[in-house]
Structures are given as structure tokens and as C-alpha cells.
Amino acid sequence: MLYNEPSPLEVKVLTRRFGLENSASLDTYLATDGYTALRKALGMKPDEIIEQVKISNLRGRGGAGFPAGLKWGFVPRTSPKPKYVVVNADEGEPGTCKDRVLMEYDPHQLLEGMVIAGLAVGANTGYIYIRGEYRYLIEIMDRAIAEARGRGYLGKGILGGGFDFEAYTHTGAGSYECGEESALLESLEGKRGQPRIRPPFPAIAGAFQCPTVLNNVETFCAVPAIIRDGGAAFAALGTPKNGGTRLFAISGHVNKPGVYELPMGFNLLRMINEVAGGMRGGKKLKAVIPGGSSCPVLKAEECDVAMDFDSLAKARSMLGSGGVVVMDEDTCVVKATMRIMKFYAHESCGWCIPCREGTMWLEKLLVRFHDGMGRRTDIDLIGDVAKNMLGRTFCPLGDAAAMPTISFVEKFRDEFEAHLDGKPCPFERAGAMVVA
Ligand SMILES: Cc1cc2nc3c(=O)[nH]c(=O)nc-3n(C[C@H](O)[C@H](O)[C@H](O)COP(=O)(O)O)c2cc1C
Numbered sequence: 023m024l025y026n027e028p029s030p031l032e033v034k035v036l037t038r039r040f041g042l043e044n045s046a047s048l049d050t051y052l053a054t055d056g057y058t059a060l061r062k063a064l065g066m067k068p069d070e071i072i073e074q075v076k077i078s079n080l081r082g083r084g085g086a087g088f089p090a091g092l093k094w095g096f097v098p099r100t101s102p103k104p105k106y107v108v109v110n111a112d113e114g115e116p117g118t119c120k121d122r123v124l125m126e127y128d129p130h131q132l133l134e135g136m137v138i139a140g141l142a143v144g145a146n147t148g149y150i151y152i153r154g155e156y157r158y159l160i161e162i163m164d165r166a167i168a169e170a171r172g173r174g175y176l177g178k179g180i181l182g183g184g185f186d187f188e189a190y191t192h193t194g195a196g197s198y199e200c201g202e203e204s205a206l207l208e209s210l211e212g213k214r215g216q217p218r219i220r221p222p223f224p225a226i227a228g229a230f231q232c233p234t235v236l237n238n239v240e241t242f243c244a245v246p247a248i249i250r251d252g253g254a255a256f257a258a259l260g261t262p263k264n265g266g267t268r269l270f271a272i273s274g275h276v277n278k279p280g281v282y283e284l285p286m287g288f289n290l291l292r293m294i295n296e297v298a299g300g301m302r303g304g305k306k307l308k309a310v311i312p313g314g315s316s317c318p319v320l321k322a323e324e325c326d327v328a329m330d331f332d333s334l335a336k337a338r339s340m341l342g343s344g345g346v347v348v349m350d351e352d353t354c355v356v357k358a359t360m361r362i363m364k365f366y367a368h369e370s371c372g373w374c375i376p377c378r379e380g381t382m383w384l385e386k387l388l389v390r391f392h393d394g395m396g397r398r399t400d401i402d403l404i405g406d407v408a409k410n411m412l413g414r415t416f417c418p419l420g421d422a423a424a425m426p427t428i429s430f431v432e433k434f435r436d437e438f439e440a441h442l443d444g445k446p447c448p449f450e451r452a453g454a455m456v457v458a
């Protein structure tokens with residue numbers, strides 16, 4: 023059973039098998055064009071595969087939106103070292119739950135994308151790093167790997183040719199930081215999940231210090247469609263430089279929360295009102311975090327925006343991991359900021375001081391503030407502490423904590439002021455919905 027009903031406005035490319043009977047099985051996959059892209063790729067040169075991925079304008083779906091074809095092109099194929107494909111299935115960003123459904127309903131699509139990536143860069147081994155909380159997905163992926171190996175889509179001499187590729191699952195232990203690519207690689211190697219000094223980037227020195235293509239689940243899942251139908255067809259679904267569709271996980275105060283596949287550049291207000299069934303209880307929209315908790319918040323009047331990487335950057339926010347968190351008029355913004363900071367303070371790996379101390383002090387300040395014990399000067403102090411973390415931490419987790427905080431304080435100063443002078447939270451006093 024699907025987690026949510028599909029919307030008629032969806033453009034189903036990566037999710038086209040969702041809802042089919044036994045959608046995760048190899049038979050269903052083969053009956054619906056599965057592994058045809060791999061057959062085609064086996065007849066292509068590596069450069070031709072990479073060229074199609076470049077033409078598709080596929081940008082990484084894990085958060086940063088780096089062009090996938092460009093990244094694959096950085097791998098030195100002539101290096102004598104073994105090469106690796108690594109799937110980032112850590113999915114730790116609050117508000118994001120789209121990789122989960124891609125693996126649950128269509129695991130072979132991910133495997134096919136991995137093997138094609140292996141062909142493109144000359145890798146014979148792939149790892150799927152799955153977050154600890156998604157333990158049940160390990161079984162699904164392991165079953166799919168066994169099925170694919172049994173029928174010649176993985177293993178030695180794939181489809182009777184000369185190319186070998188093995189895939190393995192690997193579980194994380196529930197650490198958000200292990201979704202950061204270099205910390206993920208450390209963890210995959212059995213070490214403590216802390217980030218590496220870069221450069222070199224994973225394309226040059228990734229898993230076991232060997233050249234590695236590391237992408238998000240959704241990024242790899244887009245590859246079979248790109249090779250099957252051509253990069254240009256995929257690019258045409260989206261906006262310039264933002265090819266294809268995107269899985270948006272819409273949560274919060276809407277009538278129909280869920281994961282929806284929509285063309286890149288789909289309007290955010292339409293997404294809320296027409297795809298997600300509008301605001302719950304007919305309430306007014308107050309704010310949206312458009313791409314997971316690390317993205318700057320948009321006020322209601324800023325939400326008439328195209329959901330692609332470049333349009334959101336222009337709106338001074340980010341598309342991030344596609345987790346759209348919708349907040350209605352009864353949401354306490356101070357509490358939302360506090361809740362987000364509790365997460366980052368808990369997840370900071372503690373290695374560098376601005377992040378370790380900054381997230382901890384911001385959490386303390388925000389808790390105190392929300393409890394009505396804040397001082398007027400605390401409003402600027404919260405913004406200042408966050409600004410002093412920005413760009414000064416070892417990995418982007420510090421920025422991820424600072425950016426939403428700065429935006430909430432700047433855009434909702436009046437709500438922070440409403441918590442001053444020992445006043446209880448105005449939203450809780452009204453007995454209204456609050457972000458828990
Ligand atoms: C703290 C932190 C957590 C991250 N968590 C994830 C994650 O759970 N999944 C993911 O794909 N990328 C995550 N990223 C981004 C990865 O570092 C990396 O950019 C991404 O996996 C690359 O794949 P892509 O180019 O396909 O997006 C995270 C980054 C940071 C800084």
C-alpha cells in the first residue's frame with residue numbers, strides 16, 4: 023500500500039511503478055521496461071553515458087544540487103586503483119522521506135542506476151549506505167540484489183557480457199552527520215563518522231581512498247530513465263539547468279501530506295493548494311521551509327516561487343533535499359526554530375568549536391526564549407551566534423544549523439518580540455497548533 027494517494031498533477035518518471043502489484047519484484051520491473059537502460063548502456067562507450075547524464079541536466083538530489091554528469095566526469099578512469107559507486111541512502115534531513123519510498127517500491131531502479139554508473143566510471147563494486155532507522159529497507163534491497171544477481175543483472179559477466187558489478191548494503195547507526203559524504207565514507211570504512219579534509223573530493227579519493235562516484239538515491243534512480251529515453255527528454259521535463267522531475271516530500275499543515283513527483287520548477291503555492299490538498303482546516307499559510315530543515319524559511323508572501331535550485335537560490339533559500347515543511351498561522355515560529363536547533367545540537371559531531379558550541383548555545387538561548395525568559399538583546403544574540411557559525415565550520419552542518427535560524431529571526435522578529443517580558447508563548451496560550 024502506498025503511503026499517500028498520488029496526485030493527477032504528478033509527472034511519474036521515477037515513481038511510475040509505485041502502486042503496481044509487487045512493484046519491488048524483478049518480474050514487475052522487467053515487465054515495465056526494467057533493465058532496458060542497462061542493456062542499452064552496455065552497448066555505449068563510458069563517455070557517451072556521461073554525456074547523456076550531462077545533457078539531462080540532472081543535479082544531485084541529496085541537497086547541494088551539483089550536476090551529476092560533471093561529477094561522474096571527474097573520476098579518473100585510467101587510475102589503476104579500483105573504483106567504487108556509493109549510494110547515499112542516509113536520508114537524515116528533517117522533512118525528507120523520498121529515498122525511503124524509492125527503495126521500498128522500486129529497488130531495482132536504484133540497482134540499475136548504480137550498474138550504469140559503474141559502467142560509466144569503470145567501477146565494479148557499489149555500496150548502498152542506508153540509515154540505521156531504515157533497517158527494513160536493508161531486507162528489501164538485499165532481496166532485490168539477490169534477485170538481480172540470480173538473473174544476471176548483477177555479478178560476473180552482466181547479461182552475458184564482460185562487465186562485472188557487485189552491490190552491497192551497509193547500515194548506518196542513525197547519525198545525521200553520516201549523510202555528509204566524507205563522513206559517510208569514513209563510516210562505510212568502519213571508522214568514526216567524522217568528515218574528511220577536502221580536497222581531495224570523493225571522485226579522486228573516496229571509498230578506501232579510491233575514485234568514487236557518490237550520489238543520492240534519487241540521483242541514481244533518475245539514471246535508467248535518462249539512458250532509456252535520452253538525456254534531452256529528461257532535461258525537457260524541468261527548467262533550464264534543472265532537468266527532470268523531483269520527488270517532493272510535503273509535510274506539515276496540509277490536507278494531503280505525502281511524497282509527490284513533480285516537474286522541476288513546479289510552483290510552490292500550487293504544490294500546497296493543488297497537489298497537497300490545501301491548508302488543513304482552512305487555516306492561513308504562515309511559512310514554508312522548501313527543502314529540508316537546513317534551508318532558510320520562506321514567508322507566505324514569498325511562496326509564489328518555482329521549485330528548482332536556481333529559483334530558490336534567487337529567493338534566498340534552497341531546494342535542498344526536497345522536504346517541503348508547511349506551517350500554518352498557528353505555528354509558533356520561535357518553537358519551530360528551537361525544535362530545529364535541538365536537532366542540530368544533538369547531531370553535531372562535536373569536532374569543530376563553532377558548530378559544537380554554537381548549536382549548543384543556540385539551543386539554550388531558544389529554549390530560554392520560548393519559555394518566556396528571553397531578554398530583548400537575545401534576539402540579536404541568536405542571529406549573531408548563528409552568523410558567526412556561517413562558513414566557519416569544518417563541514418556544512420554548521421551552515422545547516424545557522425541558515426534557518428538567521429532567516430527565522432530576520433523574517434519573524436515580531437514573533438520573537440511577542441515572547442518577551444515573561445509572556446508565555448502566544449500560540450500555546452491560544453491552545454492552537456504548535457510544532458512539537
Ligand atoms: C550534515 C549533512 C548531512 C547530509 N545528509 C545527506 C543525506 O542524508 N543524503 C544525501 O543524499 N545527502 C546528504 N548530504 C549531502 C552529501 O554530502 C552529498 O552532497 C550528496 O550525497 C551527494 O549526492 P548528490 O550529488 O546526488 O546530491 C548531507 C550533507 C551534510 C553536510
Ligand code: SF4
Pocket residue numbers: 199217369370371372373374375377378415416417418419420
Ligand atoms: S560542522 Fe564541525 S562539529 Fe559540526 S558536524 Fe561538521 S565537523 Fe562536526
